[in-house]
Amino acid sequence: MYAKLINQSHFDAIIIGGGACGLMCAVQAGFLGKRTLILEKNDKVGAKILISGGGRCNYTNLYASAQQFISENEHFVKSAFAQWTVDDTISFFETYGIAGKEKTLGQLFPTSDKARDVVKVFTELCHDLEQQMQLSADVKQVEQTDSGFKVTFENEGQTIELKTPKVVIAAGGLPIQKMGATDFGLRVARQFGLKIINTAPALVPLTITGKDQPWYEQLSGNSIFCRVWNDRASFDENILFTHWGLSGPAILQISSYWRPGEFIFIDLLPDKDIAELIQQERQLNGKRMLLNFLTQFYTRKFAEALSSRLPVDKNLASLSKADLEAIQELIHNFKVKPAGDKGYDKAEVMRGGVSTDELYSKTLEAKKVPGLYFGGECVDVTGWLGGYNFQWAWASGFVIAQNI
Structure with missing residues (x-):
């Protein structure tokens, strides 16, 4: 709850979105001694992780490379994938008790077949690393200030404003509305004058x-x-x-x-x-x-x-x-x-999104807006079916964490 948020000005970054990218970003930032706050619209984090793969979570693919991704810039993901590899994903989850088993075509699932085990890794690490989460937080606005950004959100009828030097947009794409999906990430990008590649349902x-x-x-x-x-x-x-x-x-x-x-x-x-x-x-x-x-x-x-x-x-x-x-x-x-x-309610992911031309590939920071980062599904990077989109989410979360 909001009452638990203390010393607001001491967050190194506010992460908007508690999905795969946002959770990995918070954890990796915590490993580096940085303090973050996740603002999540739903009443729990990892909503799409929990339903992925029929509740089993195909959390990466052994063969993931730039070749399995659709983007206006086919080379864009190479930097992130060099910084956070499939082996890094496998090692990370093994360290925290999740061994993988290959199903078909390189698809890796937890041996438990339980997506909730994946989410549990992140919630426990966030707790241990003192990374904060605010659930049921409906973010209304992100504004630039002289010292960074002001983020305005609503929670239980309250309007709350927080200041932060850095903002991470990990708010996902348009699928699936009943899971809380919105166009928030795209709206923020447009607000700051960033180019958007036409969006459409994908893996649908x-x-x-x-x-x-x-x-x-x-x-x-x-x-x-x-x-x-x-x-x-x-x-x-x-x-x-x-x-x-x-x-x-x-x-x-x-x-x-x-x-x-x-x-x-x-x-x-x-x-x-x-x-x-x-x-x-x-x-x-x-x-x-x-x-x-x-x-x-x-x-x-x-x-x-x-x-x-x-x-x-x-x-x-x-x-x-x-x-x-x-x-x-x-x-x-x-x-x-x-x-x-x-349509989006039956689509696995969104195609298109924030143009990769607007972001530094090594950091995922917006070129025009210092301190503003975009990762995960809202970026114009769309993977094949079979764990590829999770690999992009983990990699982009890791990359951003190194730079906030």
């Missing part, structure tokens, strides 16, 4: 409407390992059919590279050649129906759904050259034009 399910929607609806719940791509990126992971369109890891990944009005393409049988497989089966059993042949690779429900697009009622021997070409095209080059996405 895609919707299908119109005449194709019933076809997707009938397949709701079917999951298939695929290759999904456009002219910007390609991912080999599962897709999930839903009553409103497409989801699953591969779709979430490609959504970050998709723009409204564009197509995406799906190889429903990656690393195999369906026409070649049909020719081989023909020689063994030409009387086999195409429908039964396809059930080797897909659920019967999915194979039957292809009846509206393929001659599944024909046997393999009777398939014409045109039939084979149609099968080849559909299976290996399935074309989808999403109507849109499910």
